Amino acid sequence: MLEAFGASDPGCVRSNNEDYFLVIPTIGLYLVADGMGGAQAGEHASRLAAETIEQAAHQNGKAMDSDQLVTAFGRANQRVMDAAAANPDMEGMGTTLVAAVENGGDLLIASVGDSRVYTFQNGTLQTITEDQTWVNEVGRRLGIDEENLKNHPMRHVLTMAIGVSDNLRVHTHKVHPSPGMLILMCSDGLHGVVSEEELRKALASQGTLESKSKELIAIARAHGGPDNITTVLLRAA
Numbered sequence: 001m002l003e004a005f006g007a008s009d010p011g012c013v014r015s016n017n018e019d020y021f022l023v024i025p026t027i028g029l030y031l032v033a034d035g036m037g038g039a040q041a042g043e044h045a046s047r048l049a050a051e052t053i054e055q056a057a058h059q060n061g062k063a064m065d066s067d068q069l070v071t072a073f074g075r076a077n078q079r080v081m082d083a084a085a086a087n088p089d090m091e092g093m094g095t096t097l098v099a100a101v102e103n104g105g106d107l108l109i110a111s112v113g114d115s116r117v118y119t120f121q122n123g124t125l126q127t128i129t130e131d132q133t134w135v136n137e138v139g140r141r142l143g144i145d146e147e148n149l150k151n152h153p154m155r156h157v158l159t160m161a162i163g164v165s166d167n168l169r170v171h172t173h174k175v176h177p178s179p180g181m182l183i184l185m186c187s188d189g190l191h192g193v194v195s196e197e198e199l200r201k202a203l204a205s206q207g208t209l210e211s212k213s214k215e216l217i218a219i220a221r222a223h224g225g226p227d228n229i230t231t232v233l234l235r236a237a
Contacts, residue, residue, distance in 0.1 A: 001237040002102065002177065004030060005209035009217045011189055012225030018042030018095075019187050019230040020050045028064075028102030029057040030232050032115045034187040036161070037084075037093030045080050045095040049162045052076035053099050064101045066172050069110045073097065073162070073170045077112075080163030094163035098129060098185055100175075100234070107183065107234075109173040113161045116191050119175060120182040120203040125196055128173050132160035177236035182212075185234075189227035190220050209233040 006023040010016065018035035020043070033050050035042030056072035057064060064072075076097065084090045096113025109117055114131040130136065134157040160169050177183065182203050191199070194216065202215045213231045220229045 002028075002107075002183075003209060003235045003237065004232065005213055006030075006230070006232040007210070007213040007217060008228065008230040009221070009225070011227050011229050012221055014228060016040070016043060017228045018046055019189065019228040020046035020095075021185075021230050021232050022050050022054060023232055024054065024057070027054075027057045028062040029054060029099065030101075030185060030234060031097070031099040032185045032187055032230050032232055033095045033097045033162075034113065034115050034189070034228065034230070035093065035095040037090065041084075041090045041093035042095065044083065044090060045093040045163050046097075048080055048083060049076040049095050049097050052079050053097070057101060062102050062104075064108070065103060066108050066110070066174070069099065069101055069108055070170045070172060073099075073110055073112060074168055077162050077166075077168045081166075084163060094161040096158070096187070097162045100183070100185065105176060107175040107177055109175065111171050111173075112168065113158050115185070115187050117173070117175075118184040118186075118199070119177075120184065120200070121178065121180060123200065123204060125200045125203070128175060130171055132169065132171070133158055177234070179236055181236045183234040183236075184216075185232040186216075187228060187230040189225070189229035190216060190231060192227065193223040193225075194219050209235060 035046030
């Protein structure tokens with residue numbers, strides 16, 4: 001049994017919000033998408049991708065397995081690509097996508113891009129997903145130190161996103177939530193500006209999932225809120 005709460009904030013710089021999230025406990029679906037593209041294209045990409053995963057979850061219910069989730073990601077990728085091809089105003093749009101679905105006592109996770117999933121229990125914060133970014137997949141392998149990576153001109157470049165390529169690489173993971181475990185799903189508007197120590201303190205604080213979400217967003221805004229900020233928090237009973 002999972003308790004869930006989601007929230008999104010445009011941040012302090014951007015006037016529009018290209019992030020999109022879903023919290024649908026009845027079908028066991030939780031999702032964060034961070035869109036990109038000119039005009040309203042990013043907002044359209046994130047919503048379209050999320051709706052595609054939601055349709056698949058409705059069809060399969062809580063029986064959805066990892067293969068079906070990956071297939072749904074592929075369908076979302078194609079739909080975003082088709083929409084971009086059909087409308088010049090949408091050209092170049094794409095989105096990150098991370099989704100978690102309940103399957104028995106497990107939480108099946110699929111991700112594309114750099115939106116993340118963390119677990120937090122007994123004071124320990126663990127990153128579950130792997131960023132598909134230049135920094136993570138190229139810079140670190142080249143041996144560039146973390147301090148230089150923080151300011152590297154390629155630090156915001158994704159190596160994979162929904163709607164960008166036919167050759168989609170989807171990472172999958174499985175978490176078995178134990179009682180009291182918190183699961184944080186978020187866009188890089190949170191994890192890109194808030195330190196892991198700050199994440200730990202906010203998640204360890206007393207209060208509801210809603211109050212924790214508001215605290216996380218407030219911390220990101222206090223750091224300048226340069227991007228849209230989205231959090232989905234789950235707690236295992």
